[in-house]
Amino acid sequence: MSTLTLPDDPQLRERFSELKRPLTPQAATIEANRCLYCFDAPCTTACPTHIDVPGFIKRIASGNLRGSALRILDANILGGSCSRACPVDVLCEGACVLHRQGRHPIRIAQLQRHAIDSFHASGEELLKAPPASRMVRVACIGAGPASLACAAELCRQGASATILERRALPGGLNTYGVAEYKLRAADSLREIELIRQMGVQFRFGASMDTADDLRALEDEFDFIFLGIGLGAMQRLNIPGEESDGVMNALELIAEYKTGRLRELTGTVVVVGAGNTAIDAANAARRLGAETVYLLYRRGESDISAFNFEYEHAKQEGVQFLWRRQPAAIRRGDHGQLLLDTVQVREVDKKLLPIPDSQFTIACNLVVPAIGQSPIAQLMREACRIEIKDGGIVTDRATGRTSNPRYFAGGDCANGGREVVDAVADGKRSALTMLKIAEAVYA
């Protein structure tokens, strides 16, 4: 099955035009030449996948664009989506030594994108070892970044990898969950096409809901990698949550990215203040909602969203309601959607409602965005894997779980981080599996 199956939607393209325009070739060369070429560079260390940043940047400067892209993909097979989705302020660009000189950091993400885009434009494929040159068969559950990275590394080294995905398209949150103006679903799929060409097998519509499903996999494969992400979004646990006008943030993002949700009107209230809440609020604005409130039970300084995301939301026209909690969702006399809210204050780390502070917002949509719940229950029971706080316990350096046949990485193991963290997890697991197989073979 091809991974390139998403129709082009001009309206989506226009409303969610990319935040950052790509560099022109000459601008990329000039920017690349600013790089000091640090030794044992802090940007490389700061990157969870340890991309050789000065190495790929110097290759851009010299005009060796193919070499630059290969250098990136060698460390991070999803280097293209990471260049768009990574919060580089707190990663490579945040670590750039030029900050210490009061200078602008190198625009690493933009340069990385330039190299990868050129590679895609050239139509070249990645080099890989002859298929089945290593007798290791691995199943990766979930087609998100962790599994993709794991499978790609395995195939690159000649092992065989099969990705099992419940949905119709691969990529996980890369395809369904990253704001379209940062990473277009089409770009995510283009990148995965490269991985498919390396020999990674995909099985779509495959659900792993029972212990029997997993037993069957154990019979077919040597190792199983769990890249299952987090579970459904957490509920608000307030009356009326089941009503029509409620759609959680991930659902909203996936719906508009796949073209099923094309228009919003009136007032939208997003509950929560993480990066996903911001993505959903911005999306609501771009989809046409006149008023978008972001409701958060604590204050501005407590939000978990990155600073640049918060600033971006303000520019998009999102309005913030601080220290306010949803109390109930109901229908008004004329059928309109009403969200009852209450002001709260923090006393000894507890949030207490302030009397007589009730306030009702008439709105068209309520979007809960207060995080995802862990999913790992089945794994504990069916695979005898240790779970802690809802996450799969792994040895981070190797990706190993408490069951030697199972590995895990990405959000289900790290509690929910970035694409680049999932890639690093998946790759480390693959390398461990290859090492084990090598030892057995020897």
Place this chain on the structure above:
Amino acid sequence: MPDIHIRGFAGSINAPNPFWLASAPPTNCGEQIMRAFDAGWGGAVWKTIGEPITNVSSRYSSADWQGLRMMGFNNIELISDRSIEINLREMAEVKKRYPYHAVIASLMVESKREAWHEIVARAEDAGADGLELNFGCPHGMSERGMGSAVGQVPEYAEMITGWVKEKARTPVLVKLTPNITDIRTVARAARRGGADGLSAINTINSITGIDLDTFEPRPNVDGKSSHGGYCGPAVKPIALNMVQQVMADPESALPLSAIGGIETWRDAAEFILLGAGTVQVCTAVMHYGYRIVEDMAEGLVGWMRSKGFASIDDFRGLSLHRVTDWKNLNLNYKIVARIDEKKCIGCDLCHIACWDGAHQCIHLDRASGPVNGHVELHPTPADNEARTRDSITVTPVTRQERAAAFSKPGPYLAPIARIPRVDETECVGCNLCSLVCPVDQCITMVRVDTGLAPETWEERTRGAACVTQPQRS
């Protein structure tokens, strides 16, 4: 206010300042030169006048460096393609309107006494304040027995200078080509021929590059190229060396107009410190226009004021005799590198430069504990790098993680583990680290007292020749 007027250069040339335009496209015609004088240039050497030639297109190419344009510049353009009459008529006009500016006629004719006599007379009749004999042009003209074909043969240079001097009433400058083993041989010949001054250096033979798609060298003329003349910022160190060689040689030294990569007042001051009386500029003007002279004049005056120099002669040649033969350098002078931990940004370029390109004495051991001594005692750069590549990093997603990741790394700007340290017991004082360091004044070279009296190689080996045969190096 310091005075930067030039008075009586090479005998009788006066100018409001030492900044002259070299004989080149910026001095192609009178209209240009008058605008240049309006912009502030003190003098101009007219684009070489001779029997008009036919040029090719294209004519120029450049060596760019790390995205910067025209680090080096190259041309295969010949002398003036305009008639002698037009050039000289315009020269007379310029002199009439700008009597206090220096107008020098650059000349090149075939190597016949009568031809030189005639052109000298005509240029002086047009009002030229001096003559510059183009013995340097390295391309095209040299194939016809002119330009550097003269400048590379001391006998020819001396002979033609002599012919010119028979006729000339104004100062005669000989422009020297650098495309010769020892520039002094021609400088001496010019002096023997009676030259009043020198201009140095002309352009250096070059091919600036090859197109990797078409395999055509640059500049491309219908698929072919030719050896061009190289100039611009890249040639300045070569020009400084040659100017110093000429000015330090008693048989060569004459009033000298320095040429070669001069773009700012700093460049000009350096040439004057080596003995030049005026400077000539071309590439920088071709890049940015006549307007650059404003800062050149202002900057030089400002620097002179800060140093207490009242005139150009106050500092001319001050550095000339600080260049000496290697054998006269003090072997007991010792410096070591010192890294200012307060300024270090942790790029660690000095560490890798010292290990791979110098003497393996800059280490990353401030955190682990300083170790002095020979190379075997220290982890290699590869060891250091492997350690960080094995580390596991995660994105700081919570506020607390971000605060921890971006908290001040210690007492200094950079984390202590990334601030390199110099093992002064092994440092040879080569300067490399201070040259690669991107931060001003972060790595300084500090003198250490060896307790030994100054001693040169010459002094150390004096008398040794009596016992052993001199060795070939």
